[in-house]
Amino acid sequence: MTVTPSQTRTPPRPAAAAARGGRRQYWTTRRRDVLSGWLFVLPQTLGFLAFVLYPLAAVVYYSFHTSNLLSGVTTYSGTKNYTQLAHDPAVPSVVRATALFCVGLVVFNIALALVLALLLNQKLRGTTVFRTLFFSPVVISLVAWTITWNFLLQNNGGINSLLRVIGVHGPNWLRGHDSALISVVIVQVFKNVGLNMVLFLAALQGVPRSLLEAADIDGAGPWRRFRSVILPLISPTTLLTTIVTISGSLQVFAQIQILTEGGPNNSTNVLVYFFYQQAFGNHDFGYGSAVAVVLFLIILVLTSIQWRLRKRWVFYES
Amino acid sequence: MSTTRRRVRLASAAVTVVTLLVAALAACSSGSGSSAKNISLRMTVWSNDKSQNALFNSIAASYRQSHPEISSITFDYIPIDNYTTALTTQIAGSNPPDLAWILERDAPDFVSSGALTDLTPTLKGTSGYGYDDLAASATKLWEQNGKLFAYPFSTSPFGMFFNKDLLAKAGVSQTPEQLLAAHQWTWPNAIKIAAQVAAKTAKQGLVIRDWNYKTWIQLASVWRAWGAQAWSADEAWGAQAWSADGKTCQFDSPQMQQAMSFLHSAIFTDKALPGPGETADFFAGESALTVTQISRASLLAKHPFNWGIVPLPSGPAGSSQVIGQAGIGVMTKGQHKQQAADFLAYFTNSANSAKLAQYFPPARKSQLTTTTLAKANPLFTAQQLQSVVIDGITTGSVLPSHQNSAKLSTLVQNALDPLWTPNANVDSVLKGVCQAIDPVLKQ
Numbered sequence: 001m002t003v004t005p006s007q008t009r010t011p012p013r014p015a016a017a018a019a020r021g022g023r024r025q026y027w028t029t030r031r032r033d034v035l036s037g038w039l040f041v042l043p044q045t046l047g048f049l050a051f052v053l054y055p056l057a058a059v060v061y062y063s064f065h066t067s068n069l070l071s072g073v074t075t076y077s078g079t080k081n082y083t084q085l086a087h088d089p090a091v092p093s094v095v096r097a098t099a100l101f102c103v104g105l106v107v108f109n110i111a112l113a114l115v116l117a118l119l120l121n122q123k124l125r126g127t128t129v130f131r132t133l134f135f136s137p138v139v140i141s142l143v144a145w146t147i148t149w150n151f152l153l154q155n156n157g158g159i160n161s162l163l164r165v166i167g168v169h170g171p172n173w174l175r176g177h178d179s180a181l182i183s184v185v186i187v188q189v190f191k192n193v194g195l196n197m198v199l200f201l202a203a204l205q206g207v208p209r210s211l212l213e214a215a216d217i218d219g220a221g222p223w224r225r226f227r228s229v230i231l232p233l234i235s236p237t238t239l240l241t242t243i244v245t246i247s248g249s250l251q252v253f254a255q256i257q258i259l260t261e262g263g264p265n266n267s268t269n270v271l272v273y274f275f276y277q278q279a280f281g282n283h284d285f286g287y288g289s290a291v292a293v294v295l296f297l298i299i300l301v302l303t304s305i306q307w308r309l310r311k312r313w314v315f316y317e318s
Numbered sequence: 319m320s321t322t323r324r325r326v327r328l329a330s331a332a333v334t335v336v337t338l339l340v341a342a343l344a345a346c347s348s349g350s351g352s353s354a355k356n357i358s359l360r361m362t363v364w365s366n367d368k369s370q371n372a373l374f375n376s377i378a379a380s381y382r383q384s385h386p387e388i389s390s391i392t393f394d395y396i397p398i399d400n401y402t403t404a405l406t407t408q409i410a411g412s413n414p415p416d417l418a419w420i421l422e423r424d425a426p427d428f429v430s431s432g433a434l435t436d437l438t439p440t441l442k443g444t445s446g447y448g449y450d451d452l453a454a455s456a457t458k459l460w461e462q463n464g465k466l467f468a469y470p471f472s473t474s475p476f477g478m479f480f481n482k483d484l485l486a487k488a489g490v491s492q493t494p495e496q497l498l499a500a501h502q503w504t505w506p507n508a509i510k511i512a513a514q515v516a517a518k519t520a521k522q523g524l525v526i527r528d529w530n531y532k533t534w535i536q537l538a539s540v541w542r543a544w545g546a547q548a549w550s551a552d553e554a555w556g557a558q559a560w561s562a563d564g565k566t567c568q569f570d571s572p573q574m575q576q577a578m579s580f581l582h583s584a585i586f587t588d589k590a591l592p593g594p595g596e597t598a599d600f601f602a603g604e605s606a607l608t609v610t611q612i613s614r615a616s617l618l619a620k621h622p623f624n625w626g627i628v629p630l631p632s633g634p635a636g637s638s639q640v641i642g643q644a645g646i647g648v649m650t651k652g653q654h655k656q657q658a659a660d661f662l663a664y665f666t667n668s669a670n671s672a673k674l675a676q677y678f679p680p681a682r683k684s685q686l687t688t689t690t691l692a693k694a695n696p697l698f699t700a701q702q703l704q705s706v707v708i709d710g711i712t713t714g715s716v717l718p719s720h721q722n723s724a725k726l727s728t729l730v731q732n733a734l735d736p737l738w739t740p741n742a743n744v745d746s747v748l749k750g751v752c753q754a755i756d757p758v759l760k761q
Contacts, residue, residue: 069410070431072651089754090732155595175531175594175738261532265735280403282725283427285410 056296062289069283081290093266094274097181098250101270104185105249110241112189113196118226120197121204131201135194142191146258149187150174153259177267180260184268188255192248196241203237204230235314243306250299271295357654359391359661361417361646362405364398367616370677371395377673381664388657398528402724409433414649416658420468422643423535425459426721434467434647440659441466448668448682456681459716460645468645469666472678474611475710476539476640478508478631482624484606488515494607494628498705505543505580508607508631512590515606522598523590527610531594531738534730537581538717539609539640543633544577548718548730549759564720565759567752569730570745576634578737579744586740594738611642612707613677615697627702629710639714644678679707686711722758729754 066077116134120127137145152158153173160170173183207230215225253272256262262269279288371393378391394415396404402424408414420428428434442449460468480494490511497503512523529536550566568574584590592598600608601617618625630639648658671680676694691703720726733751736742
């Protein structure tokens with residue numbers, strides 16, 4: 001047998017030597033991979049545990065207790081908070097306001113965003129300017145946006161002054177039982193419609209021209225093309241925007257706080273604001289937590305329903 | 319994967335973990351308590367007035383000269399709109415201030431919950447403090463079982479400020495001062511003046527400051543003239559509102575019905591007050607009259623219009639003055655309770671109370687004289703001080719207060735909302751208020 005120079009020069013690897021000696025190395029490749037995997041997910045997991053799971057568990061815990069924030073005394077009260085919620089005379093108004101706000105926002109927002117996207121998808125002059133204009137509220141601070149609208153919507157504010165110029169006596173927007181909710185919805189729609197518009201625009205530009213041309217050749221008019229080709233093809237985006245808008249509408253708070261404080265007579269008191277009012281305004285943390293748990297369950301159920309329904313109406317979802 | 323890449327990956331992951339641990343430890347250690355030689359005190363306040371803050375800071379600075387263990391005393395401003403909510407959240411979040419201003423409406427909750435420390439031993443034990451000089455009527459709201467839980471640093475009567483220039487512009491023949499002298503200073507006459515200004519100038523008539531169709535408690539300045547109450551014994555001036563007496567709603571009483579009908583027609587028929595959703599600031603010259611506490615007079619120092627002040631107008635129940643109170647308490651959960659109480663004893667001693675009197679009418683009997691008050695309040699005439707401040711404090715009653723005040727406040731506000739429309743049925747709205755708050759009053 002001939003010994004090559006390379007075999008003589010290469011020293012044996014320590015791991016191999018250990019293995020040959022019968023002692024297996026603890027830090028095997030598999031163990032190292034497992035450890036590094038854990039180390040990589042650790043920061044995110046710790047963050048999730050500390051800032052999501054722990055508060056969530058605490059809210060559920062507090063919802064079965066009565067807390068006096070001033071004295072710091074917390075006592076177990078069973079399902080008292082949930083019973084109170086079921087019998088609270090304010091709850092029907094709160095549910096009504098939440099449902100109307102959610103439906104109003106989703107319908108107006110998605111419809112307007114889609115219409116704007118369809119218009120701005122045309123190859124016309126000035127579309128870039130309009131795209132920027134409609135998107136700009138998205139990047140404006142929510143509070144600054146709402147405070148400005150608060151001035152405009154006052155009885156002697158900008159909008160009614162403008163209406164007076166054309167001889168119209170505008171309503172007291174933020175104090176009327178119905179006009180207050182409509183005002184809050186409109187303020188929120190204008191704030192966020194730009195984001196959905198951009199998403200729809202991207203989806204519209206992803207619709208293959210060949211399909212539209214094929215529909216054209218088959219004799220489909222604009223409406224038929226929209227209904228049978230475009231709408232099904234952009235359905236994943238419609239699903240995404242609907243889910244985001246619904247869950248966003250159920251979490252609206254700053255606009256209500258600044259514009260109406262839930263009034264008049266609870267007509268704009270949505271569930272999140274009601275929760276804030278109970279927990280932080282009335283210092284009833286246990287009851288507030290029960291409201292938060294119910295809100296969490298509602299969002300969970302709605303989102304999972306949408307997720308399940310997606311197979312029926314979303315294109316290329318298996 | 320090569321050994322080098324594995325090592326780099328492991329090393330970077332380890333660095334991430336170590337950094338997180340170090341950051342967490344640093345965050346924990348920075349929050350640990352200060353030593354007894356390096357004490358920081360914090361008092362939450364709802365005043366953002368620069369001159370008031372300068373006075374607080376000068377009192378704090380002179381205290382620190384004789385108390386080197388106190389390294390800093392800060393006055394932490396929280397806007398009054400969310401004051402109690404923010405304060406409660408700080409207490410619940412284990413970050414309470416050492417001392418806090420407390421609104422009269424929240425006194426029952428704070429005093430009974432144990433959130434405040436008993437100040438009696440410290441104040442009585444401080445030499446030269448003169449504990450007996452504090453008016454019993456002023457301390458009543460803040461006491462429980464003979465112990466004082468907050469010092470009533472401001473006992474500020476409500477008065478009616480008026481803009482003489484606007485009144486003259488609208489051709490008002492008799493000013494509130496003249497009407498007062500002629501014993502005709504009544505609510506109908508006040509509304510008549512307000513309506514006249516609103517009709518003949520581009521400005522508003524009467525603004526009930528801080529009400530804004532939400533903070534209904536300010537309306538006590540109107541309904542008390544009809545002898546109405548929010549609930550039985552709603553003022554703690556004569557009786558503790560959280561005693562058995564406070565359990566009956568009085569919003570549906572005939573007196574309240576008359577008072578609210580009067581106010582409703584003043585708003586929607588006479589247009590004497592800005593309607594819902596309309597804003598006007600007296601101190602910016604936007605209204606002829608305003609009902610507010612005299613402690614707001616400091617806002618007039620810079621405004622170039624002639625003004626006057628008179629007590630609240632009288633109504634069917636005669637003249638009925640209303641007082642707003644604010645106390646300073648030491649938080650039980652605070653880290654330096656004794657040092658905070660000692661500072662409070664200094665902050666409110668006789669000399670400093672006289673200095674604070676220019677903004678906050680004092681609780682000390684010896685200082686409730688026109689001579690003392692005139693020194694501290696150059697903006698007021700002796701007669702204004704006597705009729706509005708001294709008579710107001712002596713004869714007035716404090717704004718409504720009750721346990722569960724925050725909850726009651728929200729419920730009443732919501733139930734009163736339908737009243738602020740032109741065709742409201744006052745009687746049924748007020749009955750609705752009682753339906754809404756009865757269960758809470760009886761708790």
